Amino acid sequence: MSTTTPADYLPTDRTVPTRSRERASYDREAVHSVLDAAYVCHLGFIRDGRPVVLPTLYARVGELLYVHGSTGSRPLRTAGREADAGLPVCLTVTHVDGLVLARSAFHHSINYRSAVVHGDAYPVTDHDERTMALDAIVDHVVPGRSADSRRANTKELAQTAVIRLAIEEVSVKSRAGGPNDEPEDLRLPHWTGVVPVTSGYGAPVPADDLAPGIEPPGYLPAG
Amino acid sequence: MSTTTPADYLPTDRTVPTRSRERASYDREAVHSVLDAAYVCHLGFIRDGRPVVLPTLYARVGELLYVHGSTGSRPLRTAGREADAGLPVCLTVTHVDGLVLARSAFHHSINYRSAVVHGDAYPVTDHDERTMALDAIVDHVVPGRSADSRRANTKELAQTAVIRLAIEEVSVKSRAGGPNDEPEDLRLPHWTGVVPVTSGYGAPVPADDLAPGIEPPGYLPAG
Numbered sequence: 030m031s032t033t034t035p036a037d038y039l040p041t042d043r044t045v046p047t048r049s050r051e052r053a054s055y056d057r058e059a060v061h062s063v064l065d066a067a068y069v070c071h072l073g074f075i076r077d078g079r080p081v082v083l084p085t086l087y088a089r090v091g092e093l094l095y096v097h098g099s100t101g102s103r104p105l106r107t108a109g110r111e112a113d114a115g116l117p118v119c120l121t122v123t124h125v126d127g128l129v130l131a132r133s134a135f136h137h138s139i140n141y142r143s144a145v146v147h148g149d150a151y152p153v154t155d156h157d158e159r160t161m162a163l164d165a166i167v168d169h170v171v172p173g174r175s176a177d178s179r180r181a182n183t184k185e186l187a188q189t190a191v192i193r194l195a196i197e198e199v200s201v202k203s204r205a206g207g208p209n210d211e212p213e214d215l216r217l218p219h220w221t222g223v224v225p226v227t228s229g230y231g232a233p234v235p236a237d238d239l240a241p242g243i244e245p246p247g248y249l250p251a252g
Numbered sequence: 253m254s255t256t257t258p259a260d261y262l263p264t265d266r267t268v269p270t271r272s273r274e275r276a277s278y279d280r281e282a283v284h285s286v287l288d289a290a291y292v293c294h295l296g297f298i299r300d301g302r303p304v305v306l307p308t309l310y311a312r313v314g315e316l317l318y319v320h321g322s323t324g325s326r327p328l329r330t331a332g333r334e335a336d337a338g339l340p341v342c343l344t345v346t347h348v349d350g351l352v353l354a355r356s357a358f359h360h361s362i363n364y365r366s367a368v369v370h371g372d373a374y375p376v377t378d379h380d381e382r383t384m385a386l387d388a389i390v391d392h393v394v395p396g397r398s399a400d401s402r403r404a405n406t407k408e409l410a411q412t413a414v415i416r417l418a419i420e421e422v423s424v425k426s427r428a429g430g431p432n433d434e435p436e437d438l439r440l441p442h443w444t445g446v447v448p449v450t451s452g453y454g455a456p457v458p459a460d461d462l463a464p465g466i467e468p469p470g471y472l473p474a475g
Binding site: 043046047048049069071072073074075076077078079080081082083084086099102103117118119120121123125127128130131132133134135137139141143145147163164167170171174175177178179180181182185188189207208210214215216217218219220221222223224225226227228229230231232233234235236237238239240243244245246249250 | 266269270271272292294295296297298299301302303304305306307309322325340341342343344346348350351353354355356357358360362364366368370386387390393394397398400401402403404405408411412430431433437438439440441442443444445446447448449450451452453454455456457458459460461462463466467468469472473
């Protein structure tokens with residue numbers, strides 16, 4: 030396992046974009062920040078020679094990413110079968126921050142932050158690491174929740190596969206700020222600017238079978 | 253090109269999940285609905301034998317999906333080089349609707365809707381189809397915007413690659429509703445229910461160089 034160091038990640042052929050290089054960063058804090066601000070990633074892998082992209086929950090623990098799922102699910106099963114070599118994956122996390130409306134259609138854009146992690150995923154078989162990873166995934170979605178729920182029992186653990194991916198080959202790409210119109214377009218009559226994209230949480234909806242008197246805990250995300 | 257028909261999409265080996273099959277649908281309206289409610293997808297392709305997943309804008313036009321980008325960007329360049337065979341891609345769109353907090357860690361989940369489209373992407377070279385697709389992508393993000401902006405000129409069109417993917421092999425997966433706890437867990441003291449996940453728009457931020465008197469147009473998404 031890697032340990033966290035303050036140094037940047039090393040750019041590689043895969044992580045240096047062919048264009049808009051000024052939008053790419055290998056800064057460790059920037060990478061962690063993008064990864065920690067979401068809980069759903071898009072995991073890409075190859076099945077029968079073709080790409081597959083599935084949304085899934087994940088968590089970062091230091092320089093490792095954990096993904097879990099049913100032992101019957103395809104990427105997790107595949108990683109299990111190829112334990113020696115690892116399963117080549119690409120784990121991508123994207124935040125959309127704003128719609129950028131330029132005067133020209135060409136310069137329309139999106140303000141965003143995304144992290145793209147390339148690597149090989151390995152099944153996690155050690156009991157303690159599996160338990161830690163499962164707690165981390167629950168707490169990544171709702172910090173504090175794992176301690177306030179019944180932990181997985183032996184049967185449930187047997188149904189759950191966990192895979193691990195080291196954060197080594199990674200880049201963050203981002204765009205922020207207003208439109209970049211051509212000088213000759215500045216006099217056009219079209220409104221131009223950014224429409225911020227927001228995300229948040231609504232009021233918690235108790236389950237139908239929740240016993241009276243159990244109030245929403247303080248760690249729930251605020252609306 | 254395909255034409256829209258009311259029939260469901262045909263399930264294939266790739267689109268029938270190995271588990272939770274009750275969450276999968278091949279209903280044409282359900283597929284269109286998920287695809288139309290977002291404008292950023294995650295596009296997966298294979299580069300040098302490894303998976304790559306990148307976020308990108310897209311639009312649906314009937315039974316076709318269009319993705320655009322710089323002619324220098326990797327997937328678009330690759331599709332251009334392999335025009336005869338097409339570029340194998342997987343285009344995935346995900347909406348997160350809620351955090352599902354069960355009494356057991358195991359039954360924690362996410363309410364979501366996702367569409368996964370498998371197919372081969374081809375470069376769009378016809379001028380009229382390219383122009384239509386670029387308008388569609390702008391209008392998919394902000395309906396009505398393409399008519400209120402300067403259209404791409406010849407130089408800009410030359411810098412823009414557009415690829416097309418037919419919606420044929422596709423499924424929607426979704427989860428809705430409350431937690432599914434085990435009967436023996438119902439008496440546990442943990443709060444259980446769903447935290448809705450919301451998304452929206454903030455007040456439009458005019459560009460620094462916007463001339464006075466140009467008001468935000470009525471088609472901007474409301475906050």
